[in-house]
Amino acid sequence: MSLDLLMQNILNPAVMMFFLGLFAAILKSPLDIPQPLPKLFSLYLLIAIGFHGGYELAKSGITGDVLKVLLLAMLMAILVPIYAFFILRIKFDVYNAAAIAATYGSISAVTFITAGNFLNTLGVNYGGYMVAGMTLMESPAIVIGLILVSFFAVKSLNDDLNGNTSRFNLKEVLNESLLNPSVYILLGTLIIGFVTGEKGWKAVEPLFGNLFKGMLAFFLLDMGIVAGKRLVEIKKVGTFLIGFAILLPVFNAFVAIGLAKTFGLSKGDALMFTVLCASASYIAVPAAMRMSIPEANPSLYVTPALAITFPFNISFGIPLYYTVINNIWG
Numbered sequence: 001m002s003l004d005l006l007m008q009n010i011l012n013p014a015v016m017m018f019f020l021g022l023f024a025a026i027l028k029s030p031l032d033i034p035q036p037l038p039k040l041f042s043l044y045l046l047i048a049i050g051f052h053g054g055y056e057l058a059k060s061g062i063t064g065d066v067l068k069v070l071l072l073a074m075l076m077a078i079l080v081p082i083y084a085f086f087i088l089r090i091k092f093d094v095y096n097a098a099a100i101a102a103t104y105g106s107i108s109a110v111t112f113i114t115a116g117n118f119l120n121t122l123g124v125n126y127g128g129y130m131v132a133g134m135t136l137m138e139s140p141a142i143v144i145g146l147i148l149v150s151f152f153a154v155k156s157l158n159d160d161l162n163g164n165t166s167r168f169n170l171k172e173v174l175n176e177s178l179l180n181p182s183v184y185i186l187l188g189t190l191i192i193g194f195v196t197g198e199k200g201w202k203a204v205e206p207l208f209g210n211l212f213k214g215m216l217a218f219f220l221l222d223m224g225i226v227a228g229k230r231l232v233e234i235k236k237v238g239t240f241l242i243g244f245a246i247l248l249p250v251f252n253a254f255v256a257i258g259l260a261k262t263f264g265l266s267k268g269d270a271l272m273f274t275v276l277c278a279s280a281s282y283i284a285v286p287a288a289m290r291m292s293i294p295e296a297n298p299s300l301y302v303t304p305a306l307a308i309t310f311p312f313n314i315s316f317g318i319p320l321y322y323t324v325i326n327n328i329w330g
Helices: 003-010 013-026 035-060 062-089 093-105 108-120 129-137 140-152 170-178 183-208 210-262 267-278 285-293 305-329
Strands: none
Touching: 003 013, 003 093, 003 140, 003 210, 003 305, 013 093, 013 183, 013 210, 013 305, 035 129, 035 183, 062 093, 062 129, 062 140, 062 210, 093 108, 093 140, 093 210, 093 305, 108 129, 108 183, 108 210, 129 140, 129 183, 129 267, 140 285, 183 305, 210 305, 267 305
């Protein structure tokens, strides 16, 4: 991996804001982002990428290449939580293995955004339809995780200790997955951007285009503070899970790179697809797991994704994956 490429990514203002927040938490500075501003930043970023993705999709049209990317995204969204679950069963019970596997089977929208910013800095184009791929990859892991629990739990979720009806209901799970706020807003704004096309995007570009990098910097500052506060919990997750939080994303990345090359994705699309496969959810899926699998320990699936995988990807992972892609694609 090129040192210049690594430093270019780390010295990106938005990424440096993440580390500013991270060290603030480590040094116990009282710096904090008051609520509900973090939620506003999240909502802004999701609307911006969804709207712009819909506009780009309208420009390119729904072609065979677009459908190919979407099918590959769905394939990885189904496969990753399944093989991650069986790896995790080496050390964890069914409930924790399923919750962690679901977390790593889903995606991080902020990692995706950071990768897009990285490509923009390099002047490398990627298709706006990748946002549709991101939207499709958000929810399947929740469903797969709960199905794994229902199949492999020693005590079936059909009855709890009091003989009550099961918490697992496929219809409710699907409804929860599709109406998850991040999925809903991404899908909704993607459709709006697609329907309104260039005229619609031009109308909102001053807000959702020109201010995007500044809002991303604010959001990553807050994420750095949150991640720094989670660092103290790393000793609780153990060396196995720490290794898993780095090695599984790297493995997923190389699988994604192989698929991207086999199916002829462009260099930019290959990186965005790879980043989606290599990231882990620390918002949507943990929220669903906490509600649906209360037996699982949140520190085991939130801490690795937020305090290990996310910082690794936005600092080292993205330039590493791009270096590999650049060498293979030429």
